Amino acid sequence: MLDQAEGYVTQDGRKIGGVVMEMRNITLRFGGVEAIKDISFDIREGEIRAIIGPNGAGKSSMLNVISGFYIPQVGEVWYKGAKRPALKPYQVARQGIARTFQNIALFEGMTVLDNVMTGRLTHMKTGLWRQAIWRGAAETEETANREVAERIIDFLEIQSIRKTPVARLPYGLKKRVELARALAAEPSLLLLDEPMAGMNVEEKEDMSRFILDVNDEFGTTIALIEHDMGVVMDLSDRVVVMDYGKKIGDGTPEEVRNNQDVIDAYLGVSHD
Amino acid sequence: MNTRSESVDGPLSVPALLHRNANVFALEPAYREKEFGIWQTWTWSQTLEEIEALALGFVDLGVREGDFVAIIGRNRPHLYWAMVAAQMVGAVPVPLYQDAVAEEMAYVLGHCGARIVVAGDQEQVDKVIEIQDRLPDFEQMIYLDPRGLRKYDHARLHQYSHVQDAGRAKRDELLSEITARQAKLDYDSTCVMLYTSGTTGKPKGVVLSNRNVIETSKSSSEFDDLRQTDSILAYLPMAWVGDFIFSVGQAMWTGFCTNCPESAETMHNDLREIGPTYYFAPPRVFETQLTNVMIRMEDAGRFKKWLFDVFMAHARKVGPAILDGETVGLWDRWKYNLGELMIYGPLKNTLGFSRIRVGYTAGEAIGPEIFDFYRSLGINLKQLYGQTEATVFITAQPDGEVRSDTVGVSCPGVELRIAENGEVFYRSPGVFVEYYKNAESTAGTKDAEGWVATGDAGFIEEVTGHLRIIDRAKDVGQMANGALFAPKYVENKLKFFPNVLEVVVFGNGRDECTAFINIDLTAVGNWAERNNIGYASYQELARHPQVMDTIQSHVEEVNASLAQDEMLSGCQVHRFVVLHKELDADDGELTRTRKVRRRIIEEKYDDIIAALYDGSSSVSTVTEVTYEDGRKGSIAATLEVRSAEVFPVGQMIAAQ
Numbered sequence: 001m002l003d004q005a006e007g008y009v010t011q012d013g014r015k016i017g018g019v020v021m022e023m024r025n026i027t028l029r030f031g032g033v034e035a036i037k038d039i040s041f042d043i044r045e046g047e048i049r050a051i052i053g054p055n056g057a058g059k060s061s062m063l064n065v066i067s068g069f070y071i072p073q074v075g076e077v078w079y080k081g082a083k084r085p086a087l088k089p090y091q092v093a094r095q096g097i098a099r100t101f102q103n104i105a106l107f108e109g110m111t112v113l114d115n116v117m118t119g120r121l122t123h124m125k126t127g128l129w130r131q132a133i134w135r136g137a138a139e140t141e142e143t144a145n146r147e148v149a150e151r152i153i154d155f156l157e158i159q160s161i162r163k164t165p166v167a168r169l170p171y172g173l174k175k176r177v178e179l180a181r182a183l184a185a186e187p188s189l190l191l192l193d194e195p196m197a198g199m200n201v202e203e204k205e206d207m208s209r210f211i212l213d214v215n216d217e218f219g220t221t222i223a224l225i226e227h228d229m230g231v232v233m234d235l236s237d238r239v240v241v242m243d244y245g246k247k248i249g250d251g252t253p254e255e256v257r258n259n260q261d262v263i264d265a266y267l268g269v270s271h272d
Numbered sequence: 273m274n275t276r277s278e279s280v281d282g283p284l285s286v287p288a289l290l291h292r293n294a295n296v297f298a299l300e301p302a303y304r305e306k307e308f309g310i311w312q313t314w315t316w317s318q319t320l321e322e323i324e325a326l327a328l329g330f331v332d333l334g335v336r337e338g339d340f341v342a343i344i345g346r347n348r349p350h351l352y353w354a355m356v357a358a359q360m361v362g363a364v365p366v367p368l369y370q371d372a373v374a375e376e377m378a379y380v381l382g383h384c385g386a387r388i389v390v391a392g393d394q395e396q397v398d399k400v401i402e403i404q405d406r407l408p409d410f411e412q413m414i415y416l417d418p419r420g421l422r423k424y425d426h427a428r429l430h431q432y433s434h435v436q437d438a439g440r441a442k443r444d445e446l447l448s449e450i451t452a453r454q455a456k457l458d459y460d461s462t463c464v465m466l467y468t469s470g471t472t473g474k475p476k477g478v479v480l481s482n483r484n485v486i487e488t489s490k491s492s493s494e495f496d497d498l499r500q501t502d503s504i505l506a507y508l509p510m511a512w513v514g515d516f517i518f519s520v521g522q523a524m525w526t527g528f529c530t531n532c533p534e535s536a537e538t539m540h541n542d543l544r545e546i547g548p549t550y551y552f553a554p555p556r557v558f559e560t561q562l563t564n565v566m567i568r569m570e571d572a573g574r575f576k577k578w579l580f581d582v583f584m585a586h587a588r589k590v591g592p593a594i595l596d597g598e599t600v601g602l603w604d605r606w607k608y609n610l611g612e613l614m615i616y617g618p619l620k621n622t623l624g625f626s627r628i629r630v631g632y633t634a635g636e637a638i639g640p641e642i643f644d645f646y647r648s649l650g651i652n653l654k655q656l657y658g659q660t661e662a663t664v665f666i667t668a669q670p671d672g673e674v675r676s677d678t679v680g681v682s683c684p685g686v687e688l689r690i691a692e693n694g695e696v697f698y699r700s701p702g703v704f705v706e707y708y709k710n711a712e713s714t715a716g717t718k719d720a721e722g723w724v725a726t727g728d729a730g731f732i733e734e735v736t737g738h739l740r741i742i743d744r745a746k747d748v749g750q751m752a753n754g755a756l757f758a759p760k761y762v763e764n765k766l767k768f769f770p771n772v773l774e775v776v777v778f779g780n781g782r783d784e785c786t787a788f789i790n791i792d793l794t795a796v797g798n799w800a801e802r803n804n805i806g807y808a809s810y811q812e813l814a815r816h817p818q819v820m821d822t823i824q825s826h827v828e829e830v831n832a833s834l835a836q837d838e839m840l841s842g843c844q845v846h847r848f849v850v851l852h853k854e855l856d857a858d859d860g861e862l863t864r865t866r867k868v869r870r871r872i873i874e875e876k877y878d879d880i881i882a883a884l885y886d887g888s889s890s891v892s893t894v895t896e897v898t899y900e901d902g903r904k905g906s907i908a909a910t911l912e913v914r915s916a917e918v919f920p921v922g923q924m925i926a927a928q
Contacts, residue, residue, distance in 0.1 A: 013423070113309075146309075147308065150308035150309045150310075151308060153308075153309070154307070154308055155419070157535065159309070159534045159535050159537070159538050160534075160535060160537035160538045160541070162309060213419070213420055216420065216422070216423070217419065217420070217422075
């Protein structure tokens with residue numbers, strides 16, 4: 001069904017482009033444990049790609065491979081048409097990949113605005129000295145960056161907590177602030193690690209809407225890990241299913257839903 | 273009244289006022305909105321340019337004279353401009369409540385036959401799209417915030433800025449058209465149509481003419497000495513007549529600046545940043561703010577708390593007098609100034625009230641202690657009484673004559689009349705033209721001489737000339753001895769006590785008044801906790817002797833204050849019970865908006881009412897209740913009937 005070279009058109013009529021990132025036969029080991037076993041898949045421009053699977057399936061490890069935090073022992077990561085060498089996290093960030101964390105990793109003592117501004121770090125060119133005296137280029141740059149940050153604050157509807165220290169915010173809002181910080185980097189690929197974990201239904205709905213809006217408004221390619229099957233099926237264009245480090249399914253939510261291996265992995269299967 | 277009389281001086285329409293402001297106050301701020309963390313400002317001349325561009329775009333889209341242009345969204349300068357732009361091309365703006373569901377919108381849009389809808393964002397656009405098949409007259413929709421709307425079918429949908437751009441591009445060919453249309457506007461052409469909220473039956477479209485709006489804006493601005501340098505925060509629904517008069521009528525008349533908050537959630541922060549000089553809020557808002565202050569003071573350090581208590585007590589003593597310009601002793605004045613420096617000033621700053629010259633509250637009764645709190649701080653909070661049909665103003669309190677229990681004297685140009693049954697009638701230049709497509713209701717509300725029935729009962733105090741509203745006219749009755757029976761007035765007085773949640777007063781056609789009382793479980797429960805009083809349920813707490821004593825003292829306090837009022841002294845509560853269950857909408861005892869349904873309560877609790885009047889000291893009863901899941905059960909209880917002290921008319925009580 002997929003045209004490998006040209007991309008495809010989703011059910012709701014969005015045009016998905018060529019391959020942005022490709023995983024080729026990735027295997028990742030921690031000592032004797034094989035967290036990921038020979039997995040290949042791709043992520044295409046403009047799509048929302050989900051990685052799902054039961055607990056311990058290796059989803060977070062996979063996301064860490066995509067973000068460049070883990071270097072797989074076997075296999076290649078291809079990004080924007082070139083094989084990616086082993087990189088430091090900041091180098092990955094400069095390549096336009098941003099992420100959020102399962103266990104929120106914000107600067108708790110800083111305000112929401114300051115946290116979002118840290119997402120602009122990769123876009124700041126002036127040196128420490130200039131920034132300290134805040135003259136000329138540094139001033140212009142900060143104004144421009146603040147404008148980007150404010151547009152994202154407006155977009156995610158967190159104006160009312162702009163000046164609130166993050167530590168004082170409830171969980172659901174922290175998640176949204178983290179998304180804001182990731183967006184501030186203006187990433188070409190956004191990685192979300194369980195963006196809806198621990199949320200109630202209303203918060204999940206809000207978050208889903210924001211993820212769709214981000215994809216729609218900025219055309220950001222999104223790869224996300226999620227537990228909640230309902231959310232995944234509604235949100236994503238294509239889904240990779242993992243179980244015990246192996247890929248057991250890959251396709252549209254509809255295809256995955258009807259895949260016998262996936263059903264077995266989620267519902268269990270009798271071994272008689 | 274001479275219906276064709278022209279205003280002696282000044283412009284005859286809102287667009288004409290806009291042109292005047294753009295000439296006279298060209299570089300002064302007209303509208304501000306906080307966006308992307310910064311207050312964006314438009315001067316009067318920029319405002320004219322924006323509105324004119326939109327008006328040109330309207331003509332380009334085919335808006336005809338007499339069309340209705342619906343406006344739906346939160347308070348934003350662009351939506352206010354859309355109203356004036358509609359007027360500029362001879363159309364009639366119809367602002368709608370933004371939180372109305374699609375069904376309610378379908379009625380209003382269908383009733384006025386709006387051809388054009390200006391929507392604030394995707395949410396509003398979606399609602400209109402949902403119902404558009406039922407709206408034969410609907411043709412085009414303009415949206416302001418493009419977010420999420422890019423992929424919508426744009427056959428009938430246009431972005432606000434694109435409409436303006438189209439208008440600007442065709443300025444040369446279309447300008448003469450709108451100039452000609454504007455020239456036709458006079459004092460009797462329709463300025464705006466506002467739908468009443470429709471608590472009874474379908475909403476009615478109130479047609480207001482330029483005369484209504486401009487005359488009212490003019491006289492009310494003069495009444496309170498509003499100036500070009502004033503500023504207001506526009507945060508109340510745009511569909512409400514008050515917002516239209518404050519943010520469009522008075523703003524255009526005086527040329528002051530209208531500020532729009534960033535979002536509903538940031539309202540309080542924006543209020544602080546703007547520091548409006550002219551402010552309106554319903555009593556509920558003032559109440560919430562006071563509660564917040566008190567809760568935060570409970571958490572403050574002991575010294576700060578002491579300081580606050582000392583100076584607030586002083587403010588309560590002399591603050592209102594200083595505000596009213598009365599003479600106050602030198603020492604008291606000095607202490608008040610010290611308090612201003614240490615407590616009142618910082619507190620007002622926190623609340624965003626530092627610069628208020630004129631503040632109003634209206635809509636329902638405000639608790640006297642809430643009202644006095646703000647006035648004692650030096651905030652000139654006043655009450656007014658009005659309705660859509662009057663273009664807001666019927667009565668208002670002049671500076672120096674402010675009290676919590678009146679709604680003021682009749683506004684300039686307003687005549688008042690009290691009918692036989694106590695209902696208040698008024699006649700003024702602000703009296704609405706008609707209910708749109710509803711001649712029957714128009715005739716039922718406004719008589720041939722222009723007198724309008726308010727539906728409220730009240731009386732004018734002989735000494736001061738102030739109007740006092742006591743109740744909805746249909747709820748007011750007579751007692752057996754012919755005295756006035758105004759249950760809601762008494763109920764409100766009792767509900768001002770934090771311990772009292774709900775009250776139902778009986779007495780229509782009887783010799784004396786009695787009452788059912790619900791305690792407020794939060795407030796009384798809090799008190800019980802602090803005093804180590806254990807209770808397992810509402811029922812148990814409600815029958816606790818100390819609770820009964822407290823409630824009795826509240827009832828007696830209210831009786832004492834009623835006794836000072838010749839007309840209402842008959843409404844003193846002689847006997848009462850504290851009910852064994854909370855009145856609940858699930859049991860049909862309250863409406864969903866928490867209004868008491870007297871008829872149903874009277875039938876359901878007839879045994880208790882009988883006990884209130886036959887002199888027995890207790891009554892046993894079984895009441896059916898409905899649980900949230902729809903199951904039914906019953907509560908059995910024995911209630912103590914208490915008698916409260918009543919006071920002879922006019923007696924002043926020493927113990928207060």
